[in-house]
Amino acid sequence: MQRIAMAIMLCLLALPGPASTAEVERLQHLPDLPASSMPAPADVLALPDSAFEPVGNVHRLAGDADGRGWWRLQPGPASGTEPLLLVYHSYSARVTVMAPPDYRPVTRSLFDRSLDPRFSRRALVFPLPAAGPVFIGVEGARYPLQVAVRDADAQLAEDVVHVRLISLVIGVLVGISLVVLLFWLLLRERVYLLYAATMALQLMYLLCAYGEAYALPGLRVLARFGVEGIWTIATLATAAASFFLIRLADLDQHVPLPSRLLRWVGGYASLVLVAVLWLPWPSDKDWFPVAGNATLMAANVLALVALGAASWRRHLRAAYALLAWVPLVALSTARAVQLSIGAPLTPGIEYGLPLMLAFTAIVLVLILADRMLTMRRERDSAQLHAQRDALTGVFNRSGIEQRLDWAIVRAREHGGALSAIFLDLDHFKEINDSHGHAVGDACMRELVRVAGGELAYGDHIGRLGGEEFLLVLPGSDLHQARRTGECIRRSIEARCAQVDGIPVALTVSIGVATYRMGDSVASLVARSDLAMYAAKHAGRNRVEAAPAA
Structure with missing residues (x-):
C-alpha cells in the first residue's frame, strides 16, 4: 500500500504545470x-x-x-x-x-x-x-x-487534461460507492452505508468546489443553493467521515476517549452547524466559514490522533486507515492555505486532492474487505465452536448430524458408498461410580484419541451425548466400515486398559450401518444404533452390522 501511495505522488509530480x-x-x-x-x-x-x-x-x-x-x-x-x-x-x-x-x-x-x-x-x-x-x-x-x-487554444488543451483527471476520479468513486452500497443493501451493515455516504459527499464537494457539478445534469439543482450548498456538503462530509472512521477501525473499542471526542466534534457538532446554517435567522451567514473550518480542522486532528493511537496499539485496520487519511488531510489543508493567501495552485495540489481522494477510497474499501473477511472468519469460528463438544473436542450432536446429512446428499447425488458407526463405551456407569466422573471424562477423551487415529481422511467423529459416539465414513461400504470398527475396537481394548494410570479395562460396543437409498440422518443413525445394541446383547466388546437391505 505504501508503494501505491508513492506511485501516486510520483504521478502528481509528473503532471504538467499551467501554460504560461x-x-x-x-x-x-x-x-x-x-x-x-x-x-x-x-x-x-x-x-x-x-x-x-x-x-x-x-x-x-x-x-x-x-x-x-x-x-x-x-x-x-x-x-x-x-x-x-x-x-x-x-x-x-x-x-x-x-x-x-x-x-x-x-x-x-x-x-x-x-x-x-x-x-x-x-x-x-x-x-x-x-x-x-x-x-x-x-x-x-x-x-x-x-x-x-x-489564449483560448492553450486553455482548451489544459482543460482536456483537467476534465480527464476529474472524470477518472468520478468513475472510481462512483463505481466503488455503488458496489459498497449494494453490500449494505444485502448485509445491512452500517459501516458500508457510512462509506458510501462519505465518498458520495466527498465527491459532491469536490465537484462543487471545482464547479463541475453545476454543469452536470441532475446536479445543476445545487446551483440554486449557492455557496451555502457547498458549505453544507463539506460539513456533512466531515460528519459522515467521522462516524465512518470510528466504525471502520473500531475506535470505540481501542481508543474510547479520542473516539468519543471525534464522534461529538466531527459528527454531532457538524450536524448541528448544518442545522443552524439553514435556520432563517440570523440572515448573515458570514460566521459559518470560520465555524465550519474550525470544526473540520478539529475533526481531522482528532481522527488522526485516534487512528494513530489505535495503530500504536497494533490495530491493523486503523494503521491502514491512517495511511489513507494523512495524505488526504495534508493535500486538502495545503490547497486551502494556498487559496487563502492567493498563491497559484501547483498541479500537485490542484489535482493531488482528487487523485488522493480516489486513492483513499480504494484503500478504505480494501480495509472494508479485510473487515468483512475478519468477521466471516470470526463467524465461521463461532459456528465451528458451537458444533464442537467442549469435553472431547470432537463434533457435538448437531455438528456430526450435519456432516452426516452432507454425506447423505453427496451419496444420493453421486451414488457413492457411505457408512455410519455407532460406538458406546461398555460399563461406563460402573467406571464413573468406581473412579469418579473425572476418570470417566478421561476415558472418553482417550477413546476419541485412539479412535481418531484409525479414521481415514474425510471421516468424521462426533459425540451424540453421554458415552455415545457416531462416526461418519464417506466412501466406505459395509465391509470397509466393519473393518474400521474392528480396528477401533481392538485398539481401544489394547491401549485403554489403563487411563491416567487407573485400571479401567475400557472396551466398546460398535454398530455399523451402510447407507441405502431413501435413508435420512435419523434412519441411518437408528439402524447403526440398533446394530450397537445387538453388540451389547451379544456380550459387548464386539462389532455388529445392520443388514444392508
Missing part, C-alpha cells in the same frame, strides 16, 4: 469602497486614472475586508487569436468584467448555468475582443482570486 500566461503590464486597485455597496459599472468607467492605485505586476485580486473590489488590468500584447481573461477558483465570488471595445458589464459566478460549455469551470472565462484596459469587479470573495490572460 500573457504578460499583465499593470494591475491597479480602486481603494476606499463605500461600506454599503459596490460602485456601479458606469461609475467605475467614469473614474479618472488617478482613482486607481498601482499594486504592481501581481496576478491576483485581493478585495477588501468584505471580499469586494474593483481593479483595472492592462493586458500585454495578445499572443493568440482569441485572448481570454481567466479568474481561477472563484468559489463564492461574483465577478463583473468590462472589456473593450464597448465595456459592457458581464457578470458571472461559479453557479451560473450559462457559462461557456467549451471550458471547464475551474476558471471563469471572459473573452477579450479588443486591446485596452479591462475593469474587473469582485463581490463575495473569501480569498484572493488568481487572474490570467491566456
Whole structure:
C-alpha cells in the first residue's frame, strides 16, 4: 500500500504545470469602497486614472475586508487569436468584467448555468475582443482570486487534461460507492452505508468546489443553493467521515476517549452547524466559514490522533486507515492555505486532492474487505465452536448430524458408498461410580484419541451425548466400515486398559450401518444404533452390522 501511495505522488509530480500566461503590464486597485455597496459599472468607467492605485505586476485580486473590489488590468500584447481573461477558483465570488471595445458589464459566478460549455469551470472565462484596459469587479470573495490572460487554444488543451483527471476520479468513486452500497443493501451493515455516504459527499464537494457539478445534469439543482450548498456538503462530509472512521477501525473499542471526542466534534457538532446554517435567522451567514473550518480542522486532528493511537496499539485496520487519511488531510489543508493567501495552485495540489481522494477510497474499501473477511472468519469460528463438544473436542450432536446429512446428499447425488458407526463405551456407569466422573471424562477423551487415529481422511467423529459416539465414513461400504470398527475396537481394548494410570479395562460396543437409498440422518443413525445394541446383547466388546437391505 505504501508503494501505491508513492506511485501516486510520483504521478502528481509528473503532471504538467499551467501554460504560461500573457504578460499583465499593470494591475491597479480602486481603494476606499463605500461600506454599503459596490460602485456601479458606469461609475467605475467614469473614474479618472488617478482613482486607481498601482499594486504592481501581481496576478491576483485581493478585495477588501468584505471580499469586494474593483481593479483595472492592462493586458500585454495578445499572443493568440482569441485572448481570454481567466479568474481561477472563484468559489463564492461574483465577478463583473468590462472589456473593450464597448465595456459592457458581464457578470458571472461559479453557479451560473450559462457559462461557456467549451471550458471547464475551474476558471471563469471572459473573452477579450479588443486591446485596452479591462475593469474587473469582485463581490463575495473569501480569498484572493488568481487572474490570467491566456489564449483560448492553450486553455482548451489544459482543460482536456483537467476534465480527464476529474472524470477518472468520478468513475472510481462512483463505481466503488455503488458496489459498497449494494453490500449494505444485502448485509445491512452500517459501516458500508457510512462509506458510501462519505465518498458520495466527498465527491459532491469536490465537484462543487471545482464547479463541475453545476454543469452536470441532475446536479445543476445545487446551483440554486449557492455557496451555502457547498458549505453544507463539506460539513456533512466531515460528519459522515467521522462516524465512518470510528466504525471502520473500531475506535470505540481501542481508543474510547479520542473516539468519543471525534464522534461529538466531527459528527454531532457538524450536524448541528448544518442545522443552524439553514435556520432563517440570523440572515448573515458570514460566521459559518470560520465555524465550519474550525470544526473540520478539529475533526481531522482528532481522527488522526485516534487512528494513530489505535495503530500504536497494533490495530491493523486503523494503521491502514491512517495511511489513507494523512495524505488526504495534508493535500486538502495545503490547497486551502494556498487559496487563502492567493498563491497559484501547483498541479500537485490542484489535482493531488482528487487523485488522493480516489486513492483513499480504494484503500478504505480494501480495509472494508479485510473487515468483512475478519468477521466471516470470526463467524465461521463461532459456528465451528458451537458444533464442537467442549469435553472431547470432537463434533457435538448437531455438528456430526450435519456432516452426516452432507454425506447423505453427496451419496444420493453421486451414488457413492457411505457408512455410519455407532460406538458406546461398555460399563461406563460402573467406571464413573468406581473412579469418579473425572476418570470417566478421561476415558472418553482417550477413546476419541485412539479412535481418531484409525479414521481415514474425510471421516468424521462426533459425540451424540453421554458415552455415545457416531462416526461418519464417506466412501466406505459395509465391509470397509466393519473393518474400521474392528480396528477401533481392538485398539481401544489394547491401549485403554489403563487411563491416567487407573485400571479401567475400557472396551466398546460398535454398530455399523451402510447407507441405502431413501435413508435420512435419523434412519441411518437408528439402524447403526440398533446394530450397537445387538453388540451389547451379544456380550459387548464386539462389532455388529445392520443388514444392508
